[in-house]
Amino acid sequence: MVRDTVRDFARKRVAPAAEELDRTKSFPYEIVAELAELGLMGIPFPEEYGGGGGDTLTYALAVEELARIDSSVAITMAAHTSLGTMPIYLFGSSEQKADWLPELTAGRKLAAFGLTEPDAGSDAGNTRTNATLDEGEWVIDGAKQFITNAGTEISGCVTITAVTGGQTGNGAGGSSSARKEISNLIVPNGTPGYEPGEPYRKMGWNASDTRPLSFDSCRVPESSLLGPRGAGFKQFMQILDGGRIGVAAMAVGLAQGALDEAIAYAKERQAFGKPIGKFQAIQAKVADISAQLEAARLLTYRAALQKDAGESFTLTAAQAKLITGRLAVRACEEAVQIHGGYGFIEEYPVCRFYRDAKILTIGEGTDEVQHMVIARQLGL
Ligand code: CAA
Numbered sequence: 428m429v430r431d432t433v434r435d436f437a438r439k440r441v442a443p444a445a446e447e448l449d450r451t452k453s454f455p456y457e458i459v460a461e462l463a464e465l466g467l468m469g470i471p472f473p474e475e476y477g478g479g480g481g482d483t484l485t486y487a488l489a490v491e492e493l494a495r496i497d498s499s500v501a502i503t504m505a506a507h508t509s510l511g512t513m514p515i516y517l518f519g520s521s522e523q524k525a526d527w528l529p530e531l532t533a534g535r536k537l538a539a540f541g542l543t544e545p546d547a548g549s550d551a552g553n554t555r556t557n558a559t560l561d562e563g564e565w566v567i568d569g570a571k572q573f574i575t576n577a578g579t580e581i582s583g584c585v586t587i588t589a590v591t592g593g594q595t596g597n598g599a600g601g602s603s604s605a606r607k608e609i610s611n612l613i614v615p616n617g618t619p620g621y622e623p624g625e626p627y628r629k630m631g632w633n634a635s636d637t638r639p640l641s642f643d644s645c646r647v648p649e650s651s652l653l654g655p656r657g658a659g660f661k662q663f664m665q666i667l668d669g670g671r672i673g674v675a676a677m678a679v680g681l682a683q684g685a686l687d688e689a690i691a692y693a694k695e696r697q698a699f700g701k702p703i704g705k706f707q708a709i710q711a712k713v714a715d716i717s718a719q720l721e722a723a724r725l726l727t728y729r730a731a732l733q734k735d736a737g738e739s740f741t742l743t744a745a746q747a748k749l750i751t752g753r754l755a756v757r758a759c760e761e762a763v764q765i766h767g768g769y770g771f772i773e774e775y776p777v778c779r780f781y782r783d784a785k786i787l788t789i790g791e792g793t794d795e796v797q798h799m800v801i802a803r804q805l806g807l
Contacts, residue, residue: 429467429470429481429485429488429489430488430489430491430492432465433465433467433488433489433492433493434492434495436461436462436465436467437492437493437495437496437497437500438496440458440461441455441458441493441496441497441500442496442497444457444458445496445497445499445500445634445776445779446773446774446776446779448497448499448633448634449497449499449633449634449779450633450773452626452633452634453634454503454579454634454635454636455499455500455503455634456579456580456581458500459500459503459504459534459537459581460534462500462504462534463533463534463535466479467479467489467504467534468504468507468508468531468532468533468534469508469512469531469532469533469534470485470486470489470508471483471485471486471508471509471513472512472516472528472532476516476524476528476529476532477528477529477532477533478528478532479532482731482735483669483672483731483732483734483735484728484731484732484735486508486509486673486676486731487672487673487675487676487727487728487731488676489504490504490505490673490676490677490680491676491677491679491680491683491724491727492680493680494676494677494678494679494680494681494684495680495681495683495684495687496684497634497779498631498632498635498677498681498780498783499632499633499634499635499783500634500635501677501680502575502632502635502677503537503575503576503634503635503636505670505673505674505676505677506539506540506575506576506635506670507531507534507537507538507576508673509666509669509670509672509673510538510539510540510575510666510670510791511531511537511538511539511540511576511585511586512527512528512531512532512538513666513669513670514540514586514611514653514662514663514666515527515528515531515538515586515613515653516528517662517665517666518611518653518654518658518662519613519653519654520650522650523613523650523653527583527584527613530583531583535581536581536582536583536584537576537579537581537582537583538576538582538583538584538585538586539574539575539576539577539582539584539585539586540574540575540585540586540663540666540670541571541574541577541585541586541587541588541614541640542571542587542588542663542667543571543572543573543574544556544569544570544571544572545570545572548572549792549793549795549796551588551660551663551664552607552609552660554569554588554589554590554607554609554660555569555570555590556568556569556570556571556587556588556589556590556642557569557589557590557591558589558590558591558610558612559591560591560649561646563648563649564646564647564648564649565589565591565612565646565647565648565649565651565652566644566645566646567587567589567612567614567620567621567642567644567645567646567647568642568643568644568645569589569641569642570639570640570641570642571585571587571639571640571641571642572639572640573627573637573639573790574623574637574638574639574640575635575636575637576635576636577616577623577636577638577640578623578624578626578636578638579636582616582623582636583615583616584613584614584615584616585613585614585616585621585640586611586612586613586614586653587611587612587614587640587642588609588610588611588659588660588663589609589610589611589612589659590607590608590609591608591609591610591656591657591659592607592608592656592657593606593607593608608656608657609657609659609660610652610653610654610655610656610657610658610659611652611653611654611658611659611662611663612647612651612652612653613647613651613653614642614645614647614651615647618645618646618647619645619646620642620643620644620645620646621640621641621642621645622640622641622643623638623639623640624638624639624640624641625638625639626638627639630782630785630786631779631782631783631784631785631786632783632786667791667792668740668741668744668745669734669744670791671730671744671745671747671748671791671792671797672727672730672731672734672740672744672747672748673791674748674751674752674787674790674791675723675726675727675730675744675747675748675750675751675752676727676731677755677787678723678748678751678752678754678755678784678787679720679723679724679727679751679754679755681755681758681759681780681783681784681787682716682720682723682751682754682755682758682759683720683724684776684780685716685755685758685759685761685762685777685780685781685784686713686716686717686720686758686762688762688766688775688776688777688780689712689713689716689761689762689765689766689777690704690713692765692766692769693709693713693765696766696767703765709765712761712764712765713765716754716757716758716761719754719757720754720758722750723747723750723751723754726743726746726747726750726751727747727751729743729747730743730744730746730747741800741804742800742801742804742805745792745797745800745801745804746797746801748791748792748797749794749797749798749801751787752787752788752794753788753794755784755787756784756785756787756788758784759777759780759781759783759784760781760784762777762780762781763777763778763781
């Protein structure tokens with residue numbers, strides 16, 4: 428039912444707006460408000476916190492259907508849900524949950540996830556942002572980079588990793604994270620000293636909000652600590668495991684969207700006296716992508732089902748993220764190829780899809796990081 432609802436909404440409301448939102452790089456405020464009204468900005472959170480009471484599979488299906496039409500809308504919803512709101516739900520105190528969850532799960536406010544820094548991308552433990560306690564307040568200094576949803580008119584807060592002490596771990600394996608005490612802090616928008624910067628000029632996801640953040644003697648109450656002191660890195664690694672299911676669902680949706688467009692165009696476009704879909708060269712591309720897509724979709728659903736069953740899903744989520752991101756890039760490239768010159772023109776959705784695809788092999792852990800995660804899960 429949720430899949431059908433989102434499919435219908437994406438076709439009727441998102442599809443007509445997507446090209447203009449992308450071209451004008453405009454955040455989709457109206458669409459987010461409508462998603463919120465449909466209860467789609469808080470799908471996997473319990474109803475007692477205003478959420479939809481859905482499971483991870485339901486959430487993944489909703490993300491997939493949005494990305495099938497537009498990735499900017501899909502990442503806005505997905506980053507808000509699995510990266511922004513989830514840390515507060517999983518690790519927050521009852522006060523923090525009461526303060527934030529009703530507004531976030533209702534989609535009236537957006538939450539952001541502040542992990543990445545100029546020197547801490549794949550090496551996420553190399554956090555430089557630091558927070559020190561002073562008269563009952565954390566004083567934060569530092570910078571975050573490539574952060575989604577932090578600078579909109581409805582952004583409520585960002586949860587960040589910050590170094591709150593040093594040399595706590597044994598540094599095994601050369602890991603940056605093991606040498607520092609990293610904690611998570613909730614920083615509300617509007618806090619003096621916290622400034623979201625100017626939006627980036629991106630290759631794709633143009634209608635989504637992505638900015639650097641700066642913290643300059645930014646003071647938040649001591650009670651802004653999320654979970655135990657020093658648990659921040661592990662908490663965020665756990666969040667990323669779940670986030671990777673969302674990104675895999677985005678890739679599945681985008682690949683499906685590209686395939687939909689390619690098939691429709693191949694039926695309509697005539698060359699040498701017949702529709703190009705009657706040529707084996709085109710059929711082979713479509714058939715290959717469709718077969719690989721079905722396998723990738725099932726792997727993504729499997730990761731979601733493992734999470735819902737309370738099983739370990741780190742391995743499957745990383746495998747799904749790796750496979751689906753690459754597939755989305757390839758599917759979009761083939762869809763552009765099938766469109767020929769028209770695929771290079773922005774009026775055709777495949778042109779936007781192609782630009783939107785590349786980040787799926789980078790965001791929420793590059794392919795190279797997925798290799799690390801998978802190999803470590805396999806005992807190497
Ligand atoms: N769950 C829970 N704990 C975990 C964990 C997980 N999945 N992975 C690691 N940990 C724990 C380890 O057990 C270890 O704990 P101990 O010290 O007690 O043993 C601790 O965390 C440190 O682990 P590692 O030594 O494995 O850490 P590392 O420094 O070698 O890094 C890494 C591992 C997998 C490369 C990690 O840095 C990583 O995932 N990097 C990629 C970051 C990433 O995905 N960034 C994307 C940002 S969000 C984004 O991109 C949003 C967007 O596009 C919209």
